Amino acid sequence: xxxxxxxxxxxxxFKPSPAFxxxxxxxxxxxxxxxxxxxxxxxxxxxxxxxxxxxxxxxxKKTLQWKPPFAKWFVGGKLNVSYNCLDRHLEGENAWxxxxxxxxxxxxxxxxxxxxxxxxxxxxxxxxxxxxxHGVRKGDRVALYMPMIPxxxxxxxxxxxxxxxxxxxxGGFAAEALRDRINDAGAKLVVTADGGYRKGAPLPxxxxxxxxxxxxxxxxxxxxxxxxxxxxTMKADRDVWWHEVMEHASASCPPAKLDAEHxxxxxxxxxTTGKPKGILHTTGxxxxxxxxxxxxxFDLKDEDTYWCTADIGWITGHSYVIYGILSNGATSxxxxxxxxxxxxxxxxxxxERWGVTVFYTAPTAIRTFIRQGDEHPxxxxxxxxxxxxxxxxPINPEAWIWYNKVIGGRRCPIVDTWWQTETGGIMITPLPGxxxxxxxxxxxxxxxxxxxxxxxxxxxxxxxxxxxxxxxxPWPGMLRGIWGDPKRFKEQYWSKYPKxxxxxxxxxxxxxxxxxxxxxxxxxxxxxxxxxxTMEVESALVSHSDVAEAAVVxxxxxxxGTAVVAFVTPIASVQADGELKGAxxxxxxxxxxxxxxxxxxxxxxxxxxxxxxxxMRRLLRDIASGKETAGDTSTLEDYxxxxxxRESEEE
Ligand code: WTA
Numbered sequence: 001x002x003x004x005x006x007x008x009x010x011x012x013x014f015k016p017s018p019a020f021x022x023x024x025x026x027x028x029x030x031x032x033x034x035x036x037x038x039x040x041x042x043x044x045x046x047x048x049x050x051x052x053x054x055x056x057x058x059x060x061k062k063t064l065q066w067k068p069p070f071a072k073w074f075v076g077g078k079l080n081v082s083y084n085c086l087d088r089h090l091e092g093e094n095a096w097x098x099x100x101x102x103x104x105x106x107x108x109x110x111x112x113x114x115x116x117x118x119x120x121x122x123x124x125x126x127x128x129x130x131x132x133x134h135g136v137r138k139g140d141r142v143a144l145y146m147p148m149i150p151x152x153x154x155x156x157x158x159x160x161x162x163x164x165x166x167x168x169x170x171g172g173f174a175a176e177a178l179r180d181r182i183n184d185a186g187a188k189l190v191v192t193a194d195g196g197y198r199k200g201a202p203l204p205x206x207x208x209x210x211x212x213x214x215x216x217x218x219x220x221x222x223x224x225x226x227x228x229x230x231x232x233t234m235k236a237d238r239d240v241w242w243h244e245v246m247e248h249a250s251a252s253c254p255p256a257k258l259d260a261e262h263x264x265x266x267x268x269x270x271x272t273t274g275k276p277k278g279i280l281h282t283t284g285x286x287x288x289x290x291x292x293x294x295x296x297x298f299d300l301k302d303e304d305t306y307w308c309t310a311d312i313g314w315i316t317g318h319s320y321v322i323y324g325i326l327s328n329g330a331t332s333x334x335x336x337x338x339x340x341x342x343x344x345x346x347x348x349x350x351x352e353r354w355g356v357t358v359f360y361t362a363p364t365a366i367r368t369f370i371r372q373g374d375e376h377p378x379x380x381x382x383x384x385x386x387x388x389x390x391x392x393x394p395i396n397p398e399a400w401i402w403y404n405k406v407i408g409g410r411r412c413p414i415v416d417t418w419w420q421t422e423t424g425g426i427m428i429t430p431l432p433g434x435x436x437x438x439x440x441x442x443x444x445x446x447x448x449x450x451x452x453x454x455x456x457x458x459x460x461x462x463x464x465x466x467x468x469x470x471x472x473x474p475w476p477g478m479l480r481g482i483w484g485d486p487k488r489f490k491e492q493y494w495s496k497y498p499k500x501x502x503x504x505x506x507x508x509x510x511x512x513x514x515x516x517x518x519x520x521x522x523x524x525x526x527x528x529x530x531x532x533x534t535m536e537v538e539s540a541l542v543s544h545s546d547v548a549e550a551a552v553v554x555x556x557x558x559x560x561g562t563a564v565v566a567f568v569t570p571i572a573s574v575q576a577d578g579e580l581k582g583a584x585x586x587x588x589x590x591x592x593x594x595x596x597x598x599x600x601x602x603x604x605x606x607x608x609x610x611x612x613x614x615x616m617r618r619l620l621r622d623i624a625s626g627k628e629t630a631g632d633t634s635t636l637e638d639y640x641x642x643x644x645x646r647e648s649e650e651e
Pocket of ligand 1: 269314315316390391392393394395416417418419421422503504505517518519520530531
């Protein structure tokens with residue numbers, strides 16, 4: 001509450017500078033015209049964007065077919081995403097882009113690679129042929145479990161070229177999490193690497209694939225990139241080296257003419273149960289959404305060097321490292337490693353050396369940098385920057401001001417962009433040449449996006465007031481479903497309010513109608529901008545033989561936003577000690593991945609429950625954050641549990 005109050009007292013307003021506004025892709029006039037159109041008819045707005053920003057083999061016949069909660073966008077249209085991201089920059093008046101950098105890549109050890117649009121096109125065609133040669137057909141799923149290397153972008157685009165939906169699994173996930181995702185998607189082929197570099201050392205990936213595949217019989221082939229040169233076991237008949245199969249692959253591969261609603265990718269994200277959801281995105285609507293938003297919000301120009309620090313294993317990396325950036329013919333910088341290697345100034349060094357102009361990162365990273373001290377950014381020339389962005393969690397005004405001052409030299413607008421894996425692209429955001437910003441607010445919905453804040457009864461709140469964030473009308477980048485689980489799709493997003501998308505976030509609107517997103521209102525935690533379900537961590541904990549019961553909640557953390565706190569009841573015969581805590585923390589890291597590892601474990605003889613047996617998370621959240629429990633505890637089964645839990649606090 002204290003955070004929220006401080007956020008709502010924020011009164012500062014930053015206007016776009018006249019110079020920025022003058023040169024912006026979307027200026028005030030464009031924005032007000034497009035807002036009017038989008039308010040009146042989102043369909044007409046998006047139809048216009050689809051025509052202006054996307055190349056179609058066959059133009060769509062109908063913009064939207066909406067049978068709530070199922071939407072089809074650009075019905076009858078045919079297109080190819082890799083064509084939009086590559087081929088169209090090599091043809092006609094854009095042909096000069098053939099030798100323009102599509103991807104500037106830097107490895108953590110300092111090695112670099114620049115792929116021009118021409119080269120990237122060739123590599124993508126070759127790998128598309130490799131996929132075909134290894135039995136991948138249109139509609140087959142391909143899992144990608146890779147470090148941040150150019151081959152990941154190549155593999156993603158190669159999948160889109162032949163219409164094979166990809167499922168990228170973040171390289172930080174453990175073998176078990178990988179196996180579940182491979183099986184749920186029914187992937188036939190996996191692309192991986194021997195490893196990647198993190199924090200100055202090679203981090204192996206292939207052993208996790210080997211382990212996962214012991215429980216994933218559907219996978220027929222594995223393609224392995226040699227990145228670190230580390231030792232790997234190659235299974236005969238199953239595993240092949242990337243460089244060997246690419247050697248003879250032809251660089252000619254016509255793009256498949258795909259239906260606008262052809263599945264483009266599945267990306268797993270955490271929900272309120274123990275099982276991650278496979279969020280499904282399709283071709284035409286998604287591409288229209290990410291291409292349009294990238295052009296308008298990041299103001300992409302041909303001379304820009306754009307850098308988004310997200311890993312491609314998350315939606316931000318899909319939409320705004322690869323798709324939305326390359327479809328605009330812009331230059332996307334990709335960095336393999338961690339911000340702190342070899343020193344805390346690595347990112348600023350990258351910005352200076354490559355002359356980065358547009359920079360998009362997460363508030364958690366900004367908070368870490370604030371703590372490390374201004375001397376690190378100040379030791380570099382950051383004057384190439386002209387626009388900054390944030391994503392993934394609310395940004396506190398102090399961090400916003402620091403970002404503006406120390407990184408942006410007070411000259412760069414900041415776009416605080418609200419969106420989700422499910423929305424595909426940015427939904428609530430400033431337009432940098434047209435919208436006044438307020439530190440901590442994502443400002444206003446993108447044109448054509450009908451966002452609102454509703455009260456419990458489904459009525460819009462009267463600003464200034466808070467409630468639940470919803471989207472009232474379909475939008476092109478919206479998820480088309482949860483892979484293999486239409487029931488969960490309906491329940492999760494469309495059951496709280498009729499025909500309205502429920503985002504799972506709480507938000508406030510101020511007098512000007514600006515949106516202030518406050519964070520999740522469900523059992524999803526946001527750890528350093530990454531979503532982890534409390535149930536997921538709980539099921540990992542109870543899968544340990546020493547654990548009888550576990551409840552997991554988030555508590556506010558200065559750096560990571562939220563930290564995982566686990567309340568654990570061990571089975572009677574085991575010693576509840578520091579050693580067990582250590583064992584449980586590594587168990588969770590092995591089951592899910594290091595990001596889910598609890599910051600704190602508290603042992604308790606019992607968990608507070610209602611009479612019907614539901615764990616009272618609200619109480620646990622208060623205890624975890626050291627707050628007095630003000631809420632109603634009348635349904636608590638055992639009052640003494642509460643007192644004992646407080647005592648369990650770690651020194
Ligand atoms: C949170 C990331 C406040 C929010 C693109 C959302 C934000 C979840 C913002 C989605 C923002 C994202 N301000 N909160 N600008 N951006 N969030 O699926 O809680 O990894 O529901 O997508 O992150 O996380 P996801």
